[in-house]
Amino acid sequence: MSGREAGREPALPHPVPAEAHVVPPASAQSHDELEVVPGFGRENLQGWIPELASEADIRAVIEKAFDYRGDVTVTRKDGSQVTGYLFDRRIGKTLDDCVVRLMLAASNDRPAIPYSDIARIAFTGRDTAAGKSYEAWVKKYWEKRAQGEKNISIEPEALE
Numbered sequence: 001m002s003g004r005e006a007g008r009e010p011a012l013p014h015p016v017p018a019e020a021h022v023v024p025p026a027s028a029q030s031h032d033e034l035e036v037v038p039g040f041g042r043e044n045l046q047g048w049i050p051e052l053a054s055e056a057d058i059r060a061v062i063e064k065a066f067d068y069r070g071d072v073t074v075t076r077k078d079g080s081q082v083t084g085y086l087f088d089r090r091i092g093k094t095l096d097d098c099v100v101r102l103m104l105a106a107s108n109d110r111p112a113i114p115y116s117d118i119a120r121i122a123f124t125g126r127d128t129a130a131g132k133s134y135e136a137w138v139k140k141y142w143e144k145r146a147q148g149e150k151n152i153s154i155e156p157e158a159l160e
Contacts, residue, residue: 049122053095055095061121063078071125074102076085078118083124084111 045068050061065072065086073083084102092098098115144152 044127045123046125047123047126048122052118052120058095058115058118059091059098062086062098062115062118065068065121065123068123068127070123070127071105072102074100074113074118075120075121075122076113077119078117079119081109082113085125101141 018120045064050057052058052061066089068086069082070085072086073081073082074086082102082104085103086100087103090099090101095116096114099112099126100115100118101112103110141152
């Protein structure tokens with residue numbers, strides 16, 4: 001279970017993006033504003049290579065990598081690298097008891113890497129859901145319609 005699922009957010013090892021949405025207290029909002037619930041903003045982690053200085057940093061970054069929708073590159077302390085989608089992590093009391101598992105694109109292997117063997121995690125893959133929010137789709141639809149395009153489908157674009 002991730003920190004978010006358990007109702008707590010792990011400490012962020014990097015600054016919160018400027019586009020993060022801040023909601024004023026309910027007493028400062030009109031009734032019309034209260035009817036619209038802001039969406040959950042996602043951080044743009046693509047290309048991020050965080051500093052793993054402490055055990056808390058390692059745990060927080062792995063939680064972010066678990067929630068990330070792209071590939072990550074894990075560099076082990078022996079210098080070897082594994083790139084894949086981090087689909088599972090098992091949390092224990094010590095870093096030796098904790099393990100991440102990745103799905104590799106080139107094979108059916110599912111390597112398990114103890115947290116204690118991880119020297120670096122880089123968010124190297126493209127976030128497959130970036131820019132694919134409902135709001136982005138509606139904006140693109142209206143832009144196409146304003147340009148006079150015909151037969152604009154309400155079907156979503158095909159995945160790669």
